[in-house]
Amino acid sequence: MENLAFGWEEWVALPGLGLPAIKAKVDTGARTSALHAHDIETFGSAAHPKVRFNVHPIAGREDIVITCSAPLVDRREVTSSNGESEQRYVIETKLEVGGQSWPIEVTLTNRAGLTSRMLLGRQALNDHITISATERRLQPDLSYDVYHTAAVRKTAPKRALRIAVLSREDNYSTRRLVDVGEERGHTVEVIDTTRCYMAINAMAPEVHYDGKRLPRYDAVIPRIGASITPYGTAVIRQFETIGTYCVNGSAGITASRDKLHAHQVLASKKIGMPTTAFAASPKDTSNLMGLVGTAPLIVKLLESTQGKGVVLAETKKAAESVIDAFRGLKANFLVQDFVKEAAGEDIRCLVIAGKVVAAMKRTGADGDFRSNLHRGGSAKVVRISKEERDTALRAARAFGLGKAGVDLLRSESGPKVLEVNSSPGFEGIEKATGKDIVGKLYDEIEARVKPQPVRKRKGG
Numbered sequence: 001m002e003n004l005a006f007g008w009e010e011w012v013a014l015p016g017l018g019l020p021a022i023k024a025k026v027d028t029g030a031r032t033s034a035l036h037a038h039d040i041e042t043f044g045s046a047a048h049p050k051v052r053f054n055v056h057p058i059a060g061r062e063d064i065v066i067t068c069s070a071p072l073v074d075r076r077e078v079t080s081s082n083g084e085s086e087q088r089y090v091i092e093t094k095l096e097v098g099g100q101s102w103p104i105e106v107t108l109t110n111r112a113g114l115t116s117r118m119l120l121g122r123q124a125l126n127d128h129i130t131i132s133a134t135e136r137r138l139q140p141d142l143s144y145d146v147y148h149t150a151a152v153r154k155t156a157p158k159r160a161l162r163i164a165v166l167s168r169e170d171n172y173s174t175r176r177l178v179d180v181g182e183e184r185g186h187t188v189e190v191i192d193t194t195r196c197y198m199a200i201n202a203m204a205p206e207v208h209y210d211g212k213r214l215p216r217y218d219a220v221i222p223r224i225g226a227s228i229t230p231y232g233t234a235v236i237r238q239f240e241t242i243g244t245y246c247v248n249g250s251a252g253i254t255a256s257r258d259k260l261h262a263h264q265v266l267a268s269k270k271i272g273m274p275t276t277a278f279a280a281s282p283k284d285t286s287n288l289m290g291l292v293g294t295a296p297l298i299v300k301l302l303e304s305t306q307g308k309g310v311v312l313a314e315t316k317k318a319a320e321s322v323i324d325a326f327r328g329l330k331a332n333f334l335v336q337d338f339v340k341e342a343a344g345e346d347i348r349c350l351v352i353a354g355k356v357v358a359a360m361k362r363t364g365a366d367g368d369f370r371s372n373l374h375r376g377g378s379a380k381v382v383r384i385s386k387e388e389r390d391t392a393l394r395a396a397r398a399f400g401l402g403k404a405g406v407d408l409l410r411s412e413s414g415p416k417v418l419e420v421n422s423s424p425g426f427e428g429i430e431k432a433t434g435k436d437i438v439g440k441l442y443d444e445i446e447a448r449v450k451p452q453p454v455r456k457r458k459g460g
């Protein structure tokens with residue numbers, strides 16, 4: 001390597017950590033280099049331990065945070081210049097300066113006394129470096145401005161993420177989320193939503209599990225079952241309060257789960273859907289049916305999933321008796337125009353981050369108007385029209401969902417949204433379309449956790 005001259009302070013970059021500019025002090029009294037970090041947490045398996053930490057690259061700018069992660073190489077006792085010793089995590093990363101780069105060992109410490117962001121110890125100062133103790137910044141200047149520009153996002157390395165899947169089930173979808181995440185070098189933990197507990201505290205929101213506070217996750221992937229929506233969304237809200245990126249937000253899950261609420265949201269955004277009405281009082285049954293049109297009509301339990309509470313009433317009389325029966329059971333329901341021309345078929349569009357990544361057509365079992373796969377329906381890949389695509393995207397956006405399964409009926413007057421599912425299963429659609437949908441979800445998560453440029457402060 002070409003010789004480099006260092007003063008007592010130099011601009012350096014640690015590209016492997018996503019730190020394009022940082023001021024480092026040369027400290028020949030120390031063997032290993034040190035980086036000022038906080039929220040230092042280890043994660044990953046015993047065979048491949050990793051460490052996750054936050055760095056404020058600019059002294060005095062606590063609002064600028066870069067989250068880093070790196071494989072852990074060691075944990076060792078380090079004695080600092082003031083004689084105090086502490087156990088520190090050690091990582092290996094590339095130091096870049098003056099157009100050259102070489103690997104160095106870095107210990108992580110959050111000692112408040114450490115005034116510099118970084119100290120360069122002897123191990124990093126190879127033979128090709130000559131130090132002039134009385135001079136400073138002999139190497140080309142870098143600028144903190146990069147943290148205010150899109151470059152900070154572009155140059156951020158792919159780092160190992162710590163991800164939680166909120167799920168109570170060990171099914172295809174959960175397993176795929178774990179497998180694909182781990183293939184990409186992330187650590188994916190499956191957390192049983194109902195076993196999370198929380199202290200609702202304004203100052204220190206946190207989530208506990210198995211007797212411990214849950215760590216900081218880079219992302220939370222909610223797979224909340226319909227039976228635990230209120231509790232599950234409360235857990236997600238807690239993560240949202242901490243500032244964790246949740247692929248689907250609590251508000252969108254809540255609104256899309258409640259069929260009445262969901263239809264109101266869709267209607268307010270002028271998204272096509274079958275004419276729908278609902279009423280609470282038995283006195284209004286015939287007026288209610290009048291609002292929707294003439295028989296045949298669909299009567300749907302609000303809590304229905306897998307098509308279990310969806311009834312097709314061929315005549316007005318049949319509709320009345322179904323409604324009476326539901327009322328007798330104190331069940332909530334809605335009445336909907338039967339889209340006959342859909343002919344027992346619906347289209348499931350899988351939306352991830354504002355894109356329809358796959359679509360399949362589901363066809364009901366012989367003689368069933370319901371196309372649910374759980375009811376014996378079958379699925380195959382389908383090409384959708386631009387109008388169908390736009391409708392699916394708008395429906396997912398209406399609930400602010402990063403991942404959604406939007407179900408459409410093909411009607412004479414264009415696509416009609418039946419429902420928006422916030423925990424769409426991946427098995428049916430991956431098998432029908434051959435697409436790697438879980439991979440696309442991770443593409444989005446990886447892009448979302450990249451650092452955002454921070455606005456410059458006046459005078460700063």
Ligand SMILES: Nc1ncnc2c1ncn2[C@@H]1O[C@H](COP(=O)(O)OP(=O)(O)OP(=O)(O)O)[C@@H](O)[C@H]1O
Nearest residue numbers: 274298304305306307308336337338339346370371
């Ligand atoms: N208004 C309608 N007109 C025609 N067919 C309909 C209508 N509503 C529902 N269906 C059929 O019945 C199926 C089940 O209805 P829907 O999806 O609303 O119920 P669900 O029980 O919530 O099902 P899921 O398990 O998908 O959540 C639909 O996939 C569709 O094939």
Ligand SMILES: [Mg+2]
Nearest residue numbers: 304305306419
């Ligand atoms: Mg449903």
Ligand SMILES: [Mg+2]
Nearest residue numbers: 307407418419
């Ligand atoms: Mg459905």
